[in-house]
Amino acid sequence: MRHCQISPAMELLLGVFLCLLIFTGKASGNKADPHKIQVKEDVSVTLPCLFSTAVTDKIIDWKKDEKEVLLYDLNKLSHQAEEFKDRVSLFPNELKSGNASMQIKETKVLDSGNYTCIYLNNGEYLAAASHQVELTVEYILKDRTRQKRKGAFAKPSVIIINETAEGTLLSCKVLSASPRPTVVWYDSAGRSLPVEKKENPETEGHYNIFLNTIVTITGRYTCVATQKELHHQINETTFVRVQGSVRGLIHGDGVGVGVLIVIAIAAIV
Template sequence: MFLLQRSWTEMELLPLVCFCLLTCSGTTFGDEVTKMILKENEDVILPCSLDSTNIKSETFDWKKDDQKEVFMYQNGKLYNNGLSGQDPQFKGRVFHFDDQLQSGNASIFINKTKVSDNGRYSCIFPHHQPRTRSIIELIVDCILKDRTKENKPGSCPKPSVTNLDETDDWALLQCEVQGAFPEPEVQWLDSDNNRVHDVEQQVTQSEGKFNIILNATVKKSDVYRCVSTQEEICHQVDQKIKVTLQGAALNPVITHHEAKEGMLLQCEVRGASPKPKLVWKDGAGNILPADKPKDKGDKGIYSVILKATVTKTDNYRCVSTQEEIHHEVILRHMCLFLNQTLD
């Protein structure tokens, strides 16, 4: 029915080695993303659990792309039964496992998936300490349907994309779709398939066909895609455009892995121009010994990864510096080793 990159059993048995706190974000860091791939119209179970804790009196909330409300359970109340706010896309299609709440099962069942269900789903226990969150990336492949020439609607051509304006800090992108029927959903995505939300859309009709212009303001160097989806006829086309801004594309992304001795910290900066210099520092400001940085660049846009192994509890910092443009970004990472006696 669906493909899991990591089995449910493996997810339940993952050891909790350290808690990681980001000073620049209110979200607990260390979220792992599990990919699930299936065909359109298949049913799917999105897994989430809180060990073997009884969660009947807990609250857990499923969201899509951190915006759409998919399902919420709150001490016995749920959408369509005491709670309001569920996105219309999921009404009547999402169910939980009431008889398994006592064993900590917060998974949900989605009936007859659609291409529009594609996205990143997060399961959050907002009142649990430490705050718990799991993330599923759902990929629904389209199934083409047989149609005769007489009743087949006309699909739209590839979008036309343009960089209308640009400064060192932002770019204004325009995507234009002409002569489409049925009306497509048009969206801008970055290279990680995250939706660009700072957009303005204009829709007009001519002879029963739709013309759509979608402008987006982006603030990082990246390769962006304008995607046009006509779900009714299972048709999707896209067009790419590369944006190079003079500045750090993103704050560094920090991950951690248990190593043979201590903890392996990884700092990654993506889509930066000019190329940044990365260093790891401890709480006293000392530069840590680290592996040789790995970097790759394409037409002046760089992604850099730096790894360092640490053996004690401390406030570690990844520092990204671009001297040419006098730009520096610092991300803090506090690791608490649970199985180690602290000095």
């Protein structure tokens, strides 16, 4: 078998080529490795952008996915994108220290994306001074009844059906909800209560749900409806003053709560 011999000139060329590959890989890697931040929606978040010199005499330009978010022109705000109006700002007193970080208030899931901070000097972008941030905003469970989304949001309605010496009958109803919600009764300590449940499915995947329970302890009781598919959760609370005294069940925390289950759906249907 014959072995190929590489000349010194060829070795030099291969060495230069490998160095270029390594250098190019590092350069592209730095560019494609933004600072990653992950937050829940509705909170405030600060996207970092720090320079080694003061930027009070420069134009600070923040973009999201190449679209304008905020333009800070010579120490004053000159432009805000409509979807970020009154929600984004810099820290003016920090610009002299090279801090051009941007704060986003009341974050939304739609705020997720790739942000770039860059400053302009004499009208020219200074690419070497750019900073990239990848922001991810996650959904939380909250009341979304005012939002326009596909589906029908659950809206619990709580009423007191009857009050006797044995306890108070509470009812929670959720009408025409889609997708099917999870509905739970809780006492003031956050414990779920046994219930009598009736469910009437409507056409086109809408649901009517009725949840009854009897409580024997004076306090606040809350009905919570949750639709995880819509990231929607809503509750309604009522205060109950129970007449008389009934021997209750003893929970592990030493709090006595008596719950009697009755079938009283006919009273509210």
